Amino acid sequence: xxxxxxxxxKIINTTAAWGIGLxxxxxxxxxxxxxxxxxATAIADPPVFLAFDWxxxxxxxxxxxxxYARFLWNSIIIAGGSTILGIIVAVPAAWSMAFVPSKRTxxxxxxxxxxxxxxxxxxxxxxxxxxxxxxxxxxxxxxxIILMLMNLxxxxxMLYTYFKEIPGEIxxxxxxxxxxxxxxxxxxxxPMAIPGIASTLLLNFILAWxxxxxxxxxxAAKAAPLTAFIASYSSPExxxxxxxxxxxxxxxxxxxxxxxxxxxxxxxxxxxxxxK
Amino acid sequence: xxxxxxxCAATAMTLVTASGALAENLVIATVNNGDMIRMQxxxxxxxxxxxxxxxxxxxxxxxxxxxxxxxxxAKGGSFDIMTIGMYETPIxxxxxxxxxxxxxxxxxxxxxxxxxxxxxxxxxxxxYAAPFYGESSMIMYRTDLMEKAxxxxxxxxxxxxxxxxxxxxxxxDNDINGICLRGKAGWGEGGAFITVTANSFGARWFDEDWxxxxxxxxxxxxxxxxxxxxEESGPTGYATNGFNENLNxxxxxxxxxxxxxxxxxxxxxxxxxxxxxxxxxxxxxxxxEGVDRKANWLWAWALAVPAGTQKEDAxxxxxxxxTSTDYIELVAENEGWANVPPGARTSLYENxxxxxxxxxxxTLDSILAADPTNPTVKPVPYVGVQFVAIPEFAGIATEVSxxxxxxxxxxxxxxxxxxxxxxxxxxxxxxxxxx
Amino acid sequence: xATKHSRSAARLMMAPAVILLLGWMLVPLIxxxxxxxxxYLPLRGGDLGWVGFENYVRFVSxxxxxxxxxxxxxxxxxxxxxxxxxxxxxxxxxxxPMWGQGVVRILVIAPFFVMPTVSALVWKNMFMDPVNGLFxxxxxxxGAEPISWLSxxxxxxxxxxxxxxxxxxxxxxxxxxxxxxxxxxLEAAEMDGAPPLKRFGYITLPxxxxxxxxxxxxxxxxxxxxxxxxxxxxxxxxxxRTLTYLIFQRVLESQNVGLGSAGGVYAIILxxxxxxxxxxxxxxxxxx
Numbered sequence: 001x002x003x004x005x006x007x008x009x010k011i012i013n014t015t016a017a018w019g020i021g022l023x024x025x026x027x028x029x030x031x032x033x034x035x036x037x038x039x040a041t042a043i044a045d046p047p048v049f050l051a052f053d054w055x056x057x058x059x060x061x062x063x064x065x066x067x068y069a070r071f072l073w074n075s076i077i078i079a080g081g082s083t084i085l086g087i088i089v090a091v092p093a094a095w096s097m098a099f100v101p102s103k104r105t106x107x108x109x110x111x112x113x114x115x116x117x118x119x120x121x122x123x124x125x126x127x128x129x130x131x132x133x134x135x136x137x138x139x140x141x142x143x144x145i146i147l148m149l150m151n152l153x154x155x156x157x158m159l160y161t162y163f164k165e166i167p168g169e170i171x172x173x174x175x176x177x178x179x180x181x182x183x184x185x186x187x188x189x190x191p192m193a194i195p196g197i198a199s200t201l202l203l204n205f206i207l208a209w210x211x212x213x214x215x216x217x218x219x220a221a222k223a224a225p226l227t228a229f230i231a232s233y234s235s236p237e238x239x240x241x242x243x244x245x246x247x248x249x250x251x252x253x254x255x256x257x258x259x260x261x262x263x264x265x266x267x268x269x270x271x272x273x274x275x276k
Numbered sequence: 277x278x279x280x281x282x283x284c285a286a287t288a289m290t291l292v293t294a295s296g297a298l299a300e301n302l303v304i305a306t307v308n309n310g311d312m313i314r315m316q317x318x319x320x321x322x323x324x325x326x327x328x329x330x331x332x333x334x335x336x337x338x339x340x341x342x343x344x345x346x347x348x349x350a351k352g353g354s355f356d357i358m359t360i361g362m363y364e365t366p367i368x369x370x371x372x373x374x375x376x377x378x379x380x381x382x383x384x385x386x387x388x389x390x391x392x393x394x395x396x397x398x399x400x401x402x403x404y405a406a407p408f409y410g411e412s413s414m415i416m417y418r419t420d421l422m423e424k425a426x427x428x429x430x431x432x433x434x435x436x437x438x439x440x441x442x443x444x445x446x447x448x449d450n451d452i453n454g455i456c457l458r459g460k461a462g463w464g465e466g467g468a469f470i471t472v473t474a475n476s477f478g479a480r481w482f483d484e485d486w487x488x489x490x491x492x493x494x495x496x497x498x499x500x501x502x503x504x505x506x507e508e509s510g511p512t513g514y515a516t517n518g519f520n521e522n523l524n525x526x527x528x529x530x531x532x533x534x535x536x537x538x539x540x541x542x543x544x545x546x547x548x549x550x551x552x553x554x555x556x557x558x559x560x561x562x563x564x565e566g567v568d569r570k571a572n573w574l575w576a577w578a579l580a581v582p583a584g585t586q587k588e589d590a591x592x593x594x595x596x597x598x599t600s601t602d603y604i605e606l607v608a609e610n611e612g613w614a615n616v617p618p619g620a621r622t623s624l625y626e627n628x629x630x631x632x633x634x635x636x637x638x639t640l641d642s643i644l645a646a647d648p649t650n651p652t653v654k655p656v657p658y659v660g661v662q663f664v665a666i667p668e669f670a671g672i673a674t675e676v677s678x679x680x681x682x683x684x685x686x687x688x689x690x691x692x693x694x695x696x697x698x699x700x701x702x703x704x705x706x707x708x709x710x711x
Numbered sequence: 712x713a714t715k716h717s718r719s720a721a722r723l724m725m726a727p728a729v730i731l732l733l734g735w736m737l738v739p740l741i742x743x744x745x746x747x748x749x750x751y752l753p754l755r756g757g758d759l760g761w762v763g764f765e766n767y768v769r770f771v772s773x774x775x776x777x778x779x780x781x782x783x784x785x786x787x788x789x790x791x792x793x794x795x796x797x798x799x800x801x802x803x804x805x806x807x808p809m810w811g812q813g814v815v816r817i818l819v820i821a822p823f824f825v826m827p828t829v830s831a832l833v834w835k836n837m838f839m840d841p842v843n844g845l846f847x848x849x850x851x852x853x854g855a856e857p858i859s860w861l862s863x864x865x866x867x868x869x870x871x872x873x874x875x876x877x878x879x880x881x882x883x884x885x886x887x888x889x890x891x892x893x894x895x896x897l898e899a900a901e902m903d904g905a906p907p908l909k910r911f912g913y914i915t916l917p918x919x920x921x922x923x924x925x926x927x928x929x930x931x932x933x934x935x936x937x938x939x940x941x942x943x944x945x946x947x948x949x950x951x952r953t954l955t956y957l958i959f960q961r962v963l964e965s966q967n968v969g970l971g972s973a974g975g976v977y978a979i980i981l982x983x984x985x986x987x988x989x990x991x992x993x994x995x996x997x998x999x
Contacts, residue, residue: 006808014809020801021818024878028821030845031833043524043843046852065313066334093728096721108729110990115736116932117982121959122975125753125968126742128350137352149735156728181720210826212939216339217346220354221303221331227828232334234832234943235520236308238549239527241837248829255824263817267883338946342963349753349966367754461948513841513859515949525842667754671965675775678948685862685949696774707769707970708752 028252035059035245042241058246066229068250075225075254077140078215079208082147083201086155089148091197094159095185099168109160112153120213131218138220146218147208155204162196163189199265202258209255226251299327300590305344306359307577308334311409311539311617315598318606322597328590337464341670348373348582355582356591360405361464362396362576362648363663363670369404375581375588376402377595384596388621393576396648405578406599409539410619412642413472413572415559416526416544417533418552421445421452425532432560432570435476435501438533442509445532454509456531457502459684460518463670466684467677468573468662469535474498476563476571480652481664481701486710488701490676490694499690501564503683515684527551535561535571538642541635542614558638560645569653573662574646576620619643668708672701740979747972754966766973775957780981782866783953787934789870790877795926797874798881799919803911805882806889816886820879827876831943834872835861839944865949872940877933881926888922889915928989935982954978 022029034042036054062068097105127146128137136142166189174188190197212227219228233240233247259266306312312334319330333355335343344358348368360368368374380386386394386403393407415433422429425444430437442454458469471481479494489495506514509532511525519536523543526534527550534540547553561572579598581591597603601623607616613629618639624630625640651661658664663673679693679700705711747766750759770776805816822830838845839860847857860868892915900910938955945951947960958978962971 010808010810013804013807014811017804017807017809017815018811020804021815024875025818025821027830027833027838027875028825030837031829034837043528045843045848047845047848065316089727089731092724096724100718100721102718102721108725110986112728112732113928113932114983114986115732117935117979117986118736118740119936119955119958119975119978119982121938121955121962122743122972122978123739124346124962125350125746126739128346128352130738132350132352138354149731152728152732152735206824210824212826212828217343220305220333220347224333227826228333228335230826230828230832231336231339232308234308234336234828236313236336237310237520237523238543239524240520241843244832244836248833251829252825256821259820259824260817263813267816267820268887338942345754345966346963349757371754371756461946511842512856513862515862516841516859516945521840521842528842530842667752667966671960671967674946674960674964678946678952681862681948682950685859687862687949699774703769703773704965707967708755 028256031245032249034242035249037242037245039239039242042245043239058242059250061243062233062246062250066232068229071224071226071229072254074140074219074223075209075227078143078147078223078225079205081140081144082151082208083155083204085144086148086152086204087159087197087201090152090155090159091185094156094163095189097156097160098163098166099171109157112156116150116153124217127214128218137218138223140223143215143218143223143225146214147211150211150214151204151207154207155200158200158203159193159196162193162200165196166192195265195268198262199268202262202266206255206259299329300356300587301329301331302356302587302590302594303331303333303354304357304359304579304594305333305335305340305355307337307340309337309577310543312359312577314607314611314615315408315603318603318610321606322594325597326590326593328593330594338462351584353582353584356585356587357579357581357594359408359577360580361578362574363660363665365397365405365578365580366399366659366665367667368580369399369402373583374404375583375585375592376404377406377581377592378402380406380592380596384600388601388623390620390622390643392574392643392646392648393620396574397576397578405576405580406595407576407578407620408599409617410574410576410643411538412574412619412639412646413469413536413561414538414541414638414642415533415535415561416541417441417557417559418445418529418531418555419557420555421532422557429557429559433562435473435505435562435564435571438535438562439501439505439508442505442533446509451530452532453511453525453530454532455505456511456517456522456525456534457506457514458518458522458536459506459514459681460516460521461674461678461681462518463663463673463677465518465677466681467673468575470499470502470677470680471662471673472561472571472573473502475569475652475661476561476567477501478564478567478569478653480654480656482656482658482705484655484657486657486705488698488705490698490701495694496690497564499680499683499694503690506684515681537575538635538639539618541639542618545614545634556634558635560638560642567653569651570645572642572646574643574648575662666708666710668704668710672704675700675704743972743975746968747976749969751969751972752967762969766969767976770961770970770973770977775952778950779952779954779957782951783935783955783981785866786870786873786937786951786953787931789866790873790934791927791930793870793874794877794881794930795885795923797878798885798926799923801878801882802885802889803915805886816883819882822875823877823879825876827937827939828943830876831872831940834868834875835944839868861945862949865945865951869940869944869951872944873934873937877930880930884922884926885919888919892918924992927992931985931989935985954981 035058037052038055041048041052131137131142171184174184215225215227216231230247230251233244316332323329347354389407393410394403397403397405397407417429427441427444446454458466460466474495477494477498479498480489483489522534522536523540525531526544529552544550544556545553561570563570579595581588585591601621604616604624614633625636630636646661648659648661663669676697679696682688683690683693748761750762841847841857841859850857896914897910900914936955941947941951941956947956958971958974961967961974
């Protein structure tokens with residue numbers, strides 16, 4: 001009897017969860033499907049789901065018009081570069097906060113987070129002028145630095161919460177054995193922190209990938225990433241749903257695929273390491 | 277340097293000199309409109325002729341504006357050529373931010389550019405941007421529906437006729453709206469349309485002392501008329517319809533009439549995209565009875581070179597290529613005469629091949645009917661038909677058009693919107709030091 | 712365990728991050744402050760001299776100011792409410808035994824991967840378009856008049872789009888928290904005859920409080936700055952102009968950097984008020 005009940009409940013749970021999951025995923029699915037339709041089918045009433053003539057013409061049109069590979073490469077470099085650089089800067093800071101906490105540690109941490117609340121557009125002109133002065137407009141380097149600074153508070157905070165979970169006794173034992181600070185970090189802390197670092201890396205890679213204000217406003221031809229690629233397909237003249245869908249799919253596919261393959265790290269990354 | 281390398285370099289140099297000058301790489305910012313996308317596809321022709329290569333930065337209109345304005349104002353130098361409009365050109369030209377285009381080659385024949393376009397893209401008689409294509413606005417209507425309604429479209433109708441015809445053509449059961457017009461917020465969208473409509477009712481943005489005029493009866497007349505007509509015969513949700521939304525509606529056969537940019541004519545008559553391609557007629561934009569101004573604007577997308585670029589010569593070469601008669605012929609060869617960039621050159625309208633295009637004459641008539649230096653019945657201190665060529669206008673007009681769009685969406689009354697528009701315009705003008 | 716040696720080392724190690732962030736905060740902040748006291752109009756010659764508090768007065772006295780604060784708080788509050796409420800429900804559901812939990816989880820978190828620009832474009836055009844959007848098709852199918860979402864229900868529409876993006880985040884944090892809940896405690900409560908609602912109220916919810924605080928903190932930080940969703944969908948029309956968007960209009964559309972900078976200073980003040988308020992709650996919960 002009890003088994004039957006659980007079995008029944010399991011079926012109900014499964015149906016409900018899948019239903020809601022598909023509902024949440026639907027906009028993405030619909031975008032992907034639309035990208036294989038012709039422009040006319042894309043707006044057909046009633047809408048067609050699967051029974052249409054699948055076509056790749058939107059993808060070839062997009063590929064012909066824009067240098068997708070370059071946008072993609074810029075996105076990878078900018079998102080990857082800023083995340084890695086951020087982690088290099090953040091690891092020591094997070095380490096000291098986690099293992100040598102002082103009265104002000106929490107204040108510093110919260111202050112760092114609060115810097116994220118400044119409205120970016122308010123400082124567009126100052127930053128733009130600085131970039132001109134330094135001659136780094138439309139360069140990937142400038143964006144790597146700016147996005148690194150933007151995400152640094154999140155990175156520090158995530159690493160801090162991960163590091164705090166590492167028991168201090170292990171470090172103490174190592175210190176007794178005469179390990180130097182450098183060895184301590186390199187050989188003991190880092191291996192233990194790798195899962196946390198991986199999660200941090202992934203999450204911030206996604207945040208940097210999706211950043212659309214600075215990447216759009218500080219680039220022209222050379223350093224423009226996928227956010228700029230999208231801006232050339234939104235609201236042109238005439239019908240555009242299918243081509244927009246193709247471009248959108250191309251812009252989000254790398255991240256979706258990455259997410260699929262690193263689900264576990266990502267899930268723990270998405271919790272910002274804050275919840276065990 | 278080895279001998280071999282030196283030899284290679286020397287050969288390369290001769291190749292380059294043979295093709296005219298040093299081969300440059302031009303970065304061009306442009307808008308993602310059909311004609312520009314077509315130009316991108318034909319860039320190889322330019323590279324073959326001059327040796328210069330081109331990198332395109334294609335952006336949606338709003339993003340493009342924001343991007344190029346920031347760059348030119350801060351002297352960022354990100355672009356060698358910018359695609360800008362009739363609004364920006366005289367302002368930037370006056371600031372000395374653009375390279376004057378007064379020394380283009382003789383075979384380019386700058387005198388062939390339509391005088392209205394040239395005037396709109398000049399400051400103090402010097403041209404600062406070359407028109408890639410120009411447009412006015414006109415009525416596009418469904419000949420079959422007009423006939424069914426038992427009416428005949430005059431060459432130059434009045435608003436009163438349009439309203440009557442729209443009501444007669446409307447067939448809600450079959451999803452046909454008598455008239456589709458822009459209501460979308462934004463100075464270049466609904467803002468442009470309501471401004472020309474107001475012009476044709478005798479209204480103006482400012483009096484001679486830069487006082488906002490939204491408290492005058494002409495604005496109330498125009499806005500009440502527009503809202504009344506759209507409620508009777510317009511599509512639902514027109515408050516968010518811009519050029520593109522209306523184009524799609526019209527192409528799908530859901531509009532009896534559409535008053536919008538003349539360039540739309542080639543889209544609605546293109547059987548590949550339009551279900552009503554063979555049933556479209558054209559007429560001049562309307563005016564209110566007794567008002568001597570029509571509701572048509574004047575606009576050009578033009579190419580300009582920001583001052584301070586290192587590649588001025590190559591940039592000018594590109595502009596000469598893209599806005600030349602040769603380019604028009606190149607497009608005609610590849611895509612047919614109906615798809616050439618219109619509205620820029622007099623010779624195009626004298627070309628018998630182009631005269632055969634059904635909307636050619638009405639486009640030219642509409643362009644000639646617009647006068648940026650004398651846009652309203654009452655005198656004004658500004659230049660521009662659907663805009664006011666001062667730097668503050670884009671910001672003000674976007675906010676004003678947002679208030680109007682809220683009226684179209686039924687969120688406030690005409691009087692409320694006009695009162696807010698009046699206050700915010702005067703406030704912004706005061707901040708800028710005009711009043 | 713902290714020796715003097717490790718303390719100074721710790722300070723040294725913290726230095727790069729702190730100095731960088733300080734620079735990142737101070738340099739633009741000082742420039743913003745400076746601009747905010749100037750008449751700075753890039754299209755009319757740039758720096759036109761000091762004007763005292765004129766920009767500050769003008770920015771708040773504009774009829775757009777208070778509505779924009781209202782819109783900001785509505786969007787942030789609305790999204791927080793929706794994501795936390797549905798996040799809790801979804802987390803409880805996903806915690807139940809079922810088939811294919813991993814796949815469902817991926818489906819649920821997928822919206823988080825989508826660029827804000829893309830998601831705004833997709834929602835605006837392919838779903839909310841009053842003629843060709845999927846909702847319009849659906850409404851017509853049931854014989855109803857399609858709704859013009861982004862004008863007639865502009866704020867709810869934007870709240871919905873943003874909630875869609877952030878629901879995965881809330882759900883996952885809450886799910887992880889629920890998974891660490893002691894099952895025995897719940898079972899014991901069930902044995903004692905506590906009804907489900909009571910079990911939820913007395914055991915599950917208190918357990919989730921820390922996770923909910925985290926959601927609140929992180930989301931508020933990101934939500935105060937949302938921009939792309941508004942830029943793409945309504946352009947600030949129909950009452951969706953947030954404070955961030957108003958500043959954007961002043962700086963970029965009106966090209967009045969002085970006025971926009973004054974707005975930026977107000978936004979910083981608002982952000983700090985919210986931050987202090989948040990820190991009060993979070994500060995306590997963070998130690999746990």
